[in-house]
Amino acid sequence: MPVEIIDAHTASQDGIPTFDLSKQIVDGLSRPVGEKEMPTMLLYDERGLRLYDDITTAAPEYYLFGAEEEILKNHADEIVRSMHGHRSGHGNLIDEVVLELGAGALRKTSHILLGLSRYVDDSKTTSPITYYALDLEKRELERTLGEIEASDIGRRLDGKVATKGICGTYDDGLKFIENGGLVQGDRGGFSSAFVDGFNARGGSPISSDSSESDSGSEPPSSEPSSAAGCQPELLHIMFLGSSIGNFPREDAASFLRSLPLRPGVGDTLLLGLDHDNDKGKIEEAYNDRNGYTKRFIMNGLKNAGRTLGDDHMFDEDKWDYVNYYNAAERRHEAYFRSNCSQTITVLSDKKEFTFVEDEMLKIEESVKYSEVDAYTLFSNGNLRPIQRWTDSNGQYSLWLLERPPISFPLLHTPGPVKRVGHTVEPATPFGFPARAEWENVWELWNLVTLGMIPPSMLHEKPIDLRHICLFYFGHIPTFLDIHLSRLLNEPHTEPESYKYIFERGIDPDVEDPTQCHPHSEVPQEEADWPTLNAILQFQARVRQRVRRLYDDLESGRVTLTRRIARVLFMTLEHEAMHAETLLYMLIQRAGSGTLPPSGFTAPHWESLAQSWDAAPVPQEKTIRLGPATISLGHDDDEEEDSSDTDPAHIAQHEFGWDNEHPKRELVVKEFAIEWRPVSNGEFYAFYSGEGKGKIELPASWVAEDGVMKVRTLYGPVDMEIAYNWPVITSYNDLSTYATVKGGRLPTEPELRLFYDKFEAGYEGGANTGLRNWHPVPATTGLARGHGRGSNGGVWEWTSTTLDKVDGFRPSNLYPGYSMDFFDGKHQIVLGGSYATIPRISDRRSFRNWYQRNYPYAWVGGRIAYDLPNN
Ligand SMILES: C[S@@+](CC[C@H](N)C(=O)[O-])C[C@H]1O[C@@H](n2cnc3c(N)ncnc32)[C@H](O)[C@@H]1O
Incomplete structure (x- = not known):
């Protein structure tokens, strides 16, 4: 059967491709001395892909490939199981998509494909999993996928994992998905679920402005917003080979944020990251003694000429390959160095570019990731690690990540600003809380209260020294409301009587629980407590009060005072601390009442x-x-x-x-x-x-x-x-x-x-x-x-x-x-x-x-x- 390759190249409406490699080359050559560069993509034409394959098979210095292959070979089944940590049953899959970005030769991938095939229970007439290899060159995709299909691997995948190709750039592929390209036959709804989930939560939490999202009268849902109404299909993205290293650090985080992974449903990303290893080791990896990498890099120069209309535009004899590990930036850099003064003429553009002797022309950056860099990348990419595998030499890691229903942005994330009246000021992370911090803490509170406390536990005390669970649902908005009313000199949110029940919790003396500081008197009989629904309606009204206060501060209707700022700081942290208190109470009943946090893949304890x-x-x-x-x-x-x-x-x-x-x-x-x-x-x-x-x-x-x-x-x-x-x-x-x-x-x-x-x-x-x-x-x-x-x-x-x-x-x-x-x-x-x-x-x-x-x-x-x- 011929291999199915989908052409995902995007074109503008008038038929002119939106991506213009020639223009990128010319733009890069037009830069001043010391800043000239060429697009890294030039390395990966058909010949380049084969030369890259030579590196991975014949240059052991390029340890990245071997390290990742070792992990995949030894842990494929564990990785596949962890990719499915979200579902309880084993192997009974329906309509799952695995998309590999920049798939290359597929040799390492085959371990995962076989792992997936072992995970599927029985062969079916329609494979429940479809694997898409995305890469730049159609002929290479046909060749590599064709080889898999014709091999023993292909026979083992039969009826379990279908394989297809997508030809295009990463951006083309993501656009294709966003436009519903992965919808299979009559399995409708996949793409729209993607786009909804993607738009709803893809952005950094700090940048999301959900001020208009709540009517103020409806109790919130415990479900992550994007999970509502979504189809059962899962999307797993693989991005191997430390290819993310070709993105500058900040762009890498934006790229990860843009991936169409839905929060809370079990979509995953398998990401390969090279560590910040020793300088000598890294430089050797990118300049092996037998010249495989050099040939791969020099082919980029030839491809540049071909793309601009003349295979011989760059005379290889006039260029050297130079590489260097920038340890301060934890980044490998690869350059062509002009070994004489020379002029390059681009006839199609009627432009000339002169190079002085020893001038450098950058072709590739490979960013390396220390532990801190990796966590920074994930947090900025709005992802969390589910599991991690490291090779036996500790040089390289494969991370399995998911988009969490809630996450906390890094405190020093560039960009958060405080709007005070009409002016915008840079913030301290420990100052007056941003509106987005409230939304985040409320999501946490919803997840803990509505998601983890089943109705049967509402009137139970997970620990003797504290109140029943329902008390805390009421305490948080009541405390907030009391302080807002005092601050703004306004009436309490109705029902005002809640303040008599919920104002203050208890923290009795452990040895003599009758010794306790002043606290609210709570009902003794279950029937005398307000209902959960009534409390949630109250909570929604109080939250809306906070949102209105932020609206007023932003519009200038209310001027920020230090007292307003302090009340907002105090009530926000009070709520966050109570979420933790509730959790340490609830853990006492975990396994016998408390529900695990929904939307987070359950840990696979043995492999962790x-x-x-x-x-x-x-x-x-x-x-x-x-x-x-x-x-x-x-x-x-x-x-x-x-x-x-x-x-x-x-x-x-x-x-x-x-x-x-x-x-x-x-x-x-x-x-x-x-x-x-x-x-x-x-x-x-x-x-x-x-x-x-x-x-x-x-x-x-x-x-x-x-x-x-x-x-x-x-x-x-x-x-x-x-x-x-x-x-x-x-x-x-x-x-x-x-x-x-x-x-x-x-x-x-x-x-x-x-x-x-x-x-x-x-x-x-x-x-x-x-x-x-x-x-x-x-x-x-x-x-x-x-x-x-x-x-x-x-x-x-x-x-x-x-x-x-x-x-x-x-x-x-x-x-x-x-x-x-x-x-x-x-x-x-x-x-x-x-x-x-x-x-x-x-x-x-x-x-x-x-x-x-x-x-x-x-x-x-x-x-x-x-x-x-x-
Ligand atoms: C470093 S290689 C890794 C190949 C393979 N994933 C592996 O781990 O061996 C990078 C791969 O990404 C592809 N690639 C590079 N830039 C790309 C882009 N902008 N869009 C799509 N694919 C790209 C290349 O063709 C190549 O196959």
């Missing part, structure tokens, strides 16, 4: 654990720090709110809770501290060994049928899976552990010093901001990255008791926020968990606190040691 177990560990267990003077807190005096009237200044102001003010300096003596928090594995050994009888079973563990498990929001997992995650347990028990091990828990300034130096934060890829819905192993303490990394996604206990600091003044807006807890029973915790939003986890002045014997909050800890002679 394999990669965690294989990850490198620090050479030394501890690092010495200090002596040092460290500043804690920040200056944010609420009493100055009324005198600070400059809108530009207000927009720049960093807000915090009352206990973060004022900035203060402390001296820290020299001490040693462990690179990583105590892990489940370490704590389990202690619990069942020398610590027996000395500590309690952590509330984050549960024994099921005599087997110890670790709780996750997906239900308990075996201890072996979570072995290297930081343990979550009470201060008292971790403190006992530390003492028995000859150390202690660090003080607040000590832990802050460690974090300042080594914790990478959300920007650095830390496990915060719901990148994952579970902890992961810590990554701090490795030589690569100079020790910087993440603690795995937990808060950490300190030995510092929460107390008044000099200059403390209780908040006028919320006097009891800290004051109610200056009872000597609460320890400061720092950092953030996997569920903490980045503006909280990354604000170094932020402090949280819990009672020493409170076992539920997501807090772990690490051991510090005093040094002799100190």
Whole structure:
């Protein structure tokens, strides 16, 4: 059967192609000396593709290919299974599309194709999966796909995976999909679902303006917006060979954002990324000793001439191939160097281009990705990793990614600006919250409340020390409404009576639960509570109130004051902190009530654990720090709110809770501290060994049928899976552990010093901001990255008791926020968990606190040691 190739080249309405390679070449040659360049695409004509294939088969220096091939060969089945993590059943697929961008020779791809064929239950008359190879050259697509079809692989794909080609550029292919090109026969609806999902969520969350999306009267849906009404088909995109490296970094993120992956339905992207390996290794990879890469690159020059109408336009003898790894930018650069002065004449354009001797003409950039670069790319591309595979030499990674229903943009994402009245000011990420931050936190709240709490649990208390779940649905909008009414001197949103039930939650003394600070009195009988629907209607009205306030600030009808900004900051962070509180309550019922987070592919624990177990560990267990003077807190005096009237200044102001003010300096003596928090594995050994009888079973563990498990929001997992995650347990028990091990828990300034130096934060890829819905192993303490990394996604206990600091003044807006807890029973915790939003986890002045014997909050800890002679 002839191979089916779809021509996706886009043409403008008058028939002139919208993509003009000749023009791109001429534009690149027209640049000043030192900036001249040619389109990289010139390397991939028919001959170029074959020369590239030669590199991959005969030049072992080009390690990228071998590394990726090794991963695909060893893990194809696991990758395919992870691509289908969203569906519960195995193999029963219908109408699935796998699209490979820049498919090339298909040798590596064949491992995935075979993996897919093994995943499909039985051969059918119509293959449930269609694989599309997209590339630039029709004849090469015919050849490579034809070879697959004629081979044994083709026979094994029969009735399971159909193979087709799409000829065109990446942009052509994406346009083709957007225009409904992948709709198969009468399987309608695929394309429209794509386009809806793509437009609704494809943009960066920070740039989305959903102000018009809510009527204010309808309770929101827990479904991700794009999932509504979409067809059952899945789209998997593959982009292998580190080809994304040919895009400049920012363009790579925009490209990923533009991919038509729908959030929350199981669409995936399999992306190959080369690491920021050693300079020598990278330079050799792109300039092998037998000259394969040189021949490949020089063919680009010939193709340039041919494209401009003269095969001999560039005399190869007058050009050399030069390559260089720009380590500062983590980018390999490939150039033609003119080895004499020369003039190139482009007859068709009647143009001449002169080159001086040694002048460089860039043909290719290959951007490399450190860990931080990779996470930055994903966050900016509005994607999250589901799974990752690394080759045995740790040089190259394949990432499986999905478009999450919610994600938090990087705090320093270029572009977020605060609109204050009519003016636009650059923002601090810890300032007056942008409207988009509200929409994001509300999406999180909807997902946690409506998506994870089944109706049967609404009137249940997942933990004894807190209220029933329904209370929190009402508490958040009530708290917000009370503060907005006070701020704006306006009536409460109806029903006003909610303030008597929902104003304040409870946080009783763990030892004597009758001891509790003032709180609202809640109904005792189930029938006396407002209904969920009534509460959601109320919530929608209060949210609309916030949106109206932003409208008024933007139009200038209301002038931003520091008090308005503070109330918005406070109520936003209050909501985000409650989302985390609710989650640590709900985890106690995960597997027996709580539903897992919808729209996020469930982790494939065994394969994740394999990669965690294989990850490198620090050479030394501890690092010495200090002596040092460290500043804690920040200056944010609420009493100055009324005198600070400059809108530009207000927009720049960093807000915090009352206990973060004022900035203060402390001296820290020299001490040693462990690179990583105590892990489940370490704590389990202690619990069942020398610590027996000395500590309690952590509330984050549960024994099921005599087997110890670790709780996750997906239900308990075996201890072996979570072995290297930081343990979550009470201060008292971790403190006992530390003492028995000859150390202690660090003080607040000590832990802050460690974090300042080594914790990478959300920007650095830390496990915060719901990148994952579970902890992961810590990554701090490795030589690569100079020790910087993440603690795995937990808060950490300190030995510092929460107390008044000099200059403390209780908040006028919320006097009891800290004051109610200056009872000597609460320890400061720092950092953030996997569920903490980045503006909280990354604000170094932020402090949280819990009672020493409170076992539920997501807090772990690490051991510090005093040094002799100190
Ligand atoms: C580095 S090769 C990788 C090939 C293959 N994916 C692999 O991993 O071996 C890049 C591939 O992308 C194709 N390509 C490059 N630029 C393209 C573009 N703008 N649109 C479509 N394909 C492109 C090339 O033809 C080539 O097959």
